[in-house]
Amino acid sequence: MRSWRTLLARTTATLAAAITVASMGALAAPGAAHADASVVGGTRATLGEFPWMVRLSMGCGGALYSSTLVLTAAHCVSSTGTNTSITATLGVVDLNSTSKITRKSNYVYRAPGYTGSGKDWAFIRLASPVTGVATLPIAKTTAYDTGTFTIAGWGAATEGGAQQRYLLKATVPFVSDTTCNSSSMYNGEIIASNEICAGYTAGGTDTCQGDSGGPMFRRDSANAWVQVGIVSWGDGCARPNKPGVYTQVSYFAATIAAAATTLGG
Ligand code: ARG
Numbered sequence: 460m461r462s463w464r465t466l467l468a469r470t471t472a473t474l475a476a477a478i479t480v481a482s483m484g485a486l487a488a489p490g491a492a493h494a495d496a497s498v499v500g501g502t503r504a505t506l507g508e509f510p511w512m513v514r515l516s517m518g519c520g521g522a523l524y525s526s527t528l529v530l531t532a533a534h535c536v537s538s539t540g541t542n543t544s545i546t547a548t549l550g551v552v553d554l555n556s557t558s559k560i561t562r563k564s565n566y567v568y569r570a571p572g573y574t575g576s577g578k579d580w581a582f583i584r585l586a587s588p589v590t591g592v593a594t595l596p597i598a599k600t601t602a603y604d605t606g607t608f609t610i611a612g613w614g615a616a617t618e619g620g621a622q623q624r625y626l627l628k629a630t631v632p633f634v635s636d637t638t639c640n641s642s643s644m645y646n647g648e649i650i651a652s653n654e655i656c657a658g659y660t661a662g663g664t665d666t667c668q669g670d671s672g673g674p675m676f677r678r679d680s681a682n683a684w685v686q687v688g689i690v691s692w693g694d695g696c697a698r699p700n701k702p703g704v705y706t707q708v709s710y711f712a713a714t715i716a717a718a719a720t721t722l723g724g
Contacts, residue, residue: 499697511594515529520674521672533581563585579691601710608657611628616667629664645704656702658701689706
């Protein structure tokens with residue numbers, strides 16, 4: 460069951476990516492409807508609120524991990540190797556802003572062993588460093604894998620809806636593996652060790668197609684932002700009893716850090 464539904468979600472994501480590129484110029488003008496909707500059930504982020512948020516040209520999100528590395532989802536990229544085809548856009552909430560920073564990729568590193576289920580993380584290396592933009596540290600232990608999380612992205616604001624011009628944000632509560640894997644939710648489809656669920660039982664707020672690869676984050680004990688998840692999959696968007704499913708970053712933290720070192724930072 461997991462495989463077909465996951466594949467369906469990912470096919471939609473690929474379509475959304477194509478549509479994004481095609482329609483980005485035709486999105487709503489400032490002040491038009493949708494101003495408060497997205498991520499699903501979100502509101503607009505302000506400039507500088509989440510400086511490390513990255514939009515990727517294949518229609519995914521990402522987080523700036525270092526001056527040259529963007530952490531995203533494995534299902535957003537093809538395979539490990541030289542790749543100069545991806546454009547990363549950051550430093551703005553409005554993707555049409557003339558002050559946006561853009562960088563081309565020069566390499567993609569997809570999680571070793573990724574086959575479409577679990578291990579949903581990847582790095583995109585930028586051809587030149589981004590300076591003066593804060594990075595988002597990853598959670599190195601499970602200490603922050605609970606509580607209330609922030610999600611953000613330029614993905615669809617409704618299930619099946621258009622990609623967004625303005626960065627949207629929302630908060631969602633942690634859902635335990637036991638609850639998320641219960642028969643009323645994902646009925647055993649969650650890989651408890653390396654996926655983390657978040658959302659409301661009643662639905663209404665969630666990441667959606669095009670948010671994939673973007674971070675889910677919260678404040679740590681020093682009040683600094685820390686990344687706990689990577690947008691991975693879900694059954695539709697914001698449906699009741701269908702929380703968003705995120706890569707559990709803490710589980711991969713050591714592997715991610717080692718890969719970053721190998722990639723040159
Ligand atoms: N796989 C989707 C993407 O590629 C993200 C899905 C997230 N879905 C959810 N209901 N939280 O953009």
